[in-house]
Amino acid sequence: MRCHMTDIKFDKMVSYYRKLNGWTMKELAEKMGKTESAVSRWESGTASPKIKDINVLSEILGIDADILIFGKSKLVEPTNDIISETIEIMQKLDEEHQKNILNFARFEYAQAEQAKQLEENDASVS
Template sequence: MNFSEKLTALRRREGMSQEQLADRLGVTRQSVSKWESGAAQPELAKLVALSELFRVSVDYLVKDYIEEPEPPEKGGTSTARLEEQVEEISRYFRVWSWDSRTRIGDLPLVSIRFSGNRLRLRDTARGIIAVGNIAVGVLALGIMSAGVVSIGVISVGALALGCLAFGLAALGPVAIGLLAVGPVALGLWYAGGVTAVAGKIAVGVAAVGDTAVGNDALGKHVLLWGDGLTGAQVESFLLEHHPDLWRPLLRF
């Protein structure tokens, strides 16, 4: 179980309503509701208070793989145990960071930021080379990344590679840009992929564009590839309607 499920189960075990739990912790009922829905996480002090109230460890609350709560200690939670719990939860929220001493202008050459719990803008890695949960740099690598060259789950950049990529040139399962390449590609000018939609040229299994090449294609100029279509035929067709097309892009 995750934290939200454990909190709901513990509250019901004690016969408390969300309002009653909120009163005990000094928070609003909406806060408790968000914790139980997974929309938010309580701060450190509230997690410790929850562990004391329900007589479970902080480990049990925050670590999904721990399914059974530890038996309560006799006489309540000791000071040493509380200190241990604070250290455990501090590690959970801790940000690991490192910046190189070499700097270019105001930015470190390399900036690394990893937080163990969630994506927070204040924990963004910013550098010429940036690596982290959220990364911004000339070369950026992260869950969310933005840069000249950007690689991540969600990436934005001049050249963007990611599960969801936005860029001048974007490559990924879902790619959006001037040039977009991927299973689902949306290009302002050019797009290539399984499903390709573009303002100028779209090439794909299903293609929609001013000039469209594909098994199913829709546009002003259409070439259906069929069984016998060759690369040379495609190049000839594209040059016929776009004679100034950049040659490396044509071959690609």
């Protein structure tokens, strides 16, 4: 049994999350035990995977099957090269290192917000 999902942009979801993981079509196909041409057809919208393949695909991509099927996720495009490169690097790290980087980013953000607040306070006093 196959389900037709190209109307809801299943193809774009697969492509987006594959690229987010930094994989080629061939690499994703190998992880699934499928051919590169099968993944290519899914991403071009000319074919849809079997239901059992959707579950495997979502597990490999690290997302819920609902996201692939119903597109319940917002596709967030990186706004610049720095963010894009950061995402690529983060995808390659283990969870512990990802948490370290996230904590550092939170610290830097808090510092920037504090500096901004001080500038605003100084400007209002002047």
